[in-house]
Amino acid sequence: MAADEPLVLGIETSCDETGVGVVRGTTLLADAVASSVEEHGRYGGVVPEIASRAHLEAMVPTVQRALDQAGIKASDLDGIAVTAGPGLAGALLVGVSAAKAYAYALGKPLYGVNHLASHICVDQLEHGRLPEPTMALLVSGGHSSLLLTEDITSTVRSLGATIDDAAGEAFDKVARLLNLGFPGGPVIDRYAREGDPAAIAFPRGLTGAKDPVYDFSFSGLKTAVSRWVEAKRRAGEDVPVRDVSASFQEAVVDVLTRKAVRACKDEGVDHLMIGGGVAANSRLRALAQERCDRAGITLRVPRPKLCTDNGAMVAALGAEMVRRDRAPSAFDLSADSSLPVTDTHVPASHDELHRLAE
Amino acid sequence: MLLLAFDTATPAVTAAVLDTGTGEVLASADQIDARRHGELLLPTIDAVLREAGVAKEALGAIAVGVGPGPYTGLRVGLATAAALGHALGIPVHGVCTLDGLARAARDGGAVDGPFVVATDARRKEVYWARYDADGVRAEGPSVDRPAEIADRLAGLPSVGAGALLYPDAFPGAVPQGPAHQSAAALAAFAADALASGAELPSPSTPLYLRRPDAEVPKNYKTVLPS
Numbered sequence: 001m002a003a004d005e006p007l008v009l010g011i012e013t014s015c016d017e018t019g020v021g022v023v024r025g026t027t028l029l030a031d032a033v034a035s036s037v038e039e040h041g042r043y044g045g046v047v048p049e050i051a052s053r054a055h056l057e058a059m060v061p062t063v064q065r066a067l068d069q070a071g072i073k074a075s076d077l078d079g080i081a082v083t084a085g086p087g088l089a090g091a092l093l094v095g096v097s098a099a100k101a102y103a104y105a106l107g108k109p110l111y112g113v114n115h116l117a118s119h120i121c122v123d124q125l126e127h128g129r130l131p132e133p134t135m136a137l138l139v140s141g142g143h144s145s146l147l148l149t150e151d152i153t154s155t156v157r158s159l160g161a162t163i164d165d166a167a168g169e170a171f172d173k174v175a176r177l178l179n180l181g182f183p184g185g186p187v188i189d190r191y192a193r194e195g196d197p198a199a200i201a202f203p204r205g206l207t208g209a210k211d212p213v214y215d216f217s218f219s220g221l222k223t224a225v226s227r228w229v230e231a232k233r234r235a236g237e238d239v240p241v242r243d244v245s246a247s248f249q250e251a252v253v254d255v256l257t258r259k260a261v262r263a264c265k266d267e268g269v270d271h272l273m274i275g276g277g278v279a280a281n282s283r284l285r286a287l288a289q290e291r292c293d294r295a296g297i298t299l300r301v302p303r304p305k306l307c308t309d310n311g312a313m314v315a316a317l318g319a320e321m322v323r324r325d326r327a328p329s330a331f332d333l334s335a336d337s338s339l340p341v342t343d344t345h346v347p348a349s350h351d352e353l354h355r356l357a358e
Numbered sequence: 359m360l361l362l363a364f365d366t367a368t369p370a371v372t373a374a375v376l377d378t379g380t381g382e383v384l385a386s387a388d389q390i391d392a393r394r395h396g397e398l399l400l401p402t403i404d405a406v407l408r409e410a411g412v413a414k415e416a417l418g419a420i421a422v423g424v425g426p427g428p429y430t431g432l433r434v435g436l437a438t439a440a441a442l443g444h445a446l447g448i449p450v451h452g453v454c455t456l457d458g459l460a461r462a463a464r465d466g467g468a469v470d471g472p473f474v475v476a477t478d479a480r481r482k483e484v485y486w487a488r489y490d491a492d493g494v495r496a497e498g499p500s501v502d503r504p505a506e507i508a509d510r511l512a513g514l515p516s517v518g519a520g521a522l523l524y525p526d527a528f529p530g531a532v533p534q535g536p537a538h539q540s541a542a543a544l545a546a547f548a549a550d551a552l553a554s555g556a557e558l559p560s561p562s563t564p565l566y567l568r569r570p571d572a573e574v575p576k577n578y579k580t581v582l583p584s
């Protein structure tokens with residue numbers, strides 16, 4: 001670890017995890033997370049107001065925990081990074097407000113960064129600096145996107161995204177249908193390991209000849225699974241939860257990996273990274289590896305804890321912003337629930353930079 | 359001691375610096391913009407500190423309005439206060455937002471006997487509290503429909519945007535009273551409370567007064583025709 005690499009603290013509150021990470025360059029020093037996931041369990045999905053209340057409660061203790069883990073003092077930092085969007089508006093605002101106050105009180109530059117770009121940049125903590133360009137498949141309860149990045153601090157292009165449900169959402173809904181609880185991803189992965197992925201031929205969304213090449217759709221699949229399960233129940237038969245899980249999961253990861261590899265080939269990109277909570281899915285990892293190997297593509301998937309929402313990914317992108325001398329954000333930075341993926345960060349306006357320089 | 363006070367639980371984005379030794383407000387700023395608390399608060403804090411000529415490192419404590427108030431705005435102030443206090447290593451004290459308005463109403467001469475403070479809680483409700491002739495909170499804070507509390511509060515003068523918004527329920531609304539929070543009054547209230555050893559609410563327990571809106575999903579919806 002080079003001592004002259006930027007030391008950055010990152011804050012993430014776009015959904016239900018209060019994440020605070022500390023990174024030096026591409027080295028992870030701390031990754032503290034407080035989650036309100038259990039409070040959301042009985043609602044079958046994230047309740048924004050519950051998440052926002054939990055963020056406020058967890059913020060300072062989680063920052064302190066991250067500083068302790070990293071063994072640094074706040075005054076040692078070179079910058080504070082925070083997710084400015086996209087995400088739940090009220091949840092984002094807690095993190096943005098806290099980050100601004102820390103940056104202001106400590107006299108450090110503030111970097112409001114994009115949540116999706118952070119999901120990509122976190123891989124630097126695992127596999128070193130991102131090759132340029134890198135193809136990224138981001139899959140979670142909130143997003144399903146194919147992104148191409150030339151420079152993670154400035155240039156991210158969207159090739160495709162889901163037109164209805166996010167991949168993780170489909171996992172949650174199918175888990176609810178099967179009475180497996182929330183969140184659905186890990187539990188379906190577990191049941192699927194003991195099931196037959198070819199038992200039931202569930203549809204592959206948007207894979208027809210005339211369909212958009214890189215977009216995803218999981219709503220039809222979810223409906224198909226529901227119909228199949230209901231028909232079984234009506235007939236008074238047992239629902240084979242393991243086979244349904246395996247066949248559903250196979251339909252999801254088949255489409256995800258097929259489209260991601262296709263995008264790499266079409267764009268002449270030989271690196272694919274997969275991030276987001278669904279990247280923790282064991283079958284997605286295995287099938288992606290198989291298909292990338294066959295296509296001569298290098299696959300980069302960070303360890304599961306770095307794939308789910310966390311503060312380290314925000315710190316990783318913040319550190320890269322400092323290293324590449326990107327303009328910091330101003331103290332009127334606001335949370336933007338629909339921040340476009342092309343806005344890798346939210347730099348201060350030109351006038352504001354002059355004022356800051358005074 | 360130099361006390362920084364701010365509040366985002368009403369449409370006001372308001373901050374002030376008070377010297378508790380002299381009781382003098384060194385600087386204060388009030389803007390009304392219910393939708394931009396997040397953007398405006400920190401620049402407003404920066405502006406009052408500059409105007410007061412106070413370095414942030416010289417601050418001795420922070421006082422922040424803990425509501426009741428619309429949640430999203432309220433949390434901007436609380437998250438900011440918690441992080442500033444943590445980073446600067448100074449204590450953060452909570453103040454019931456309605457107590458700040460009550461202080462402003464009395465200091466400004468809008469009321470002298472017992473009175474009511476009511477702010478807009480949206481959804482056709484008000485956040486309110488009742489104060490005695492000494493300005494001490496005697497009841498509340500609570501959240502209610504104006505018509506449901508009108509009888510009990512009848513005959514009392516009232517201040518705050520909630521009172522002005524529902525004249526039928528608050529016929530005693532004082533138009534020249536404060537409509538929204540001012541951090542200068544909040545700071546004065548906090549300074550007196552600290553000096554007298556009175557207990558202030560914890561800044562980590564916002565006065566939401568309502569449970570989060572959340573519905574446990576209905577039983578699973580079938581997709582096959584029945």
Ligand SMILES: [Zn+2]
Nearest residue numbers: 140142276309
């Ligand atoms: Zn995410």
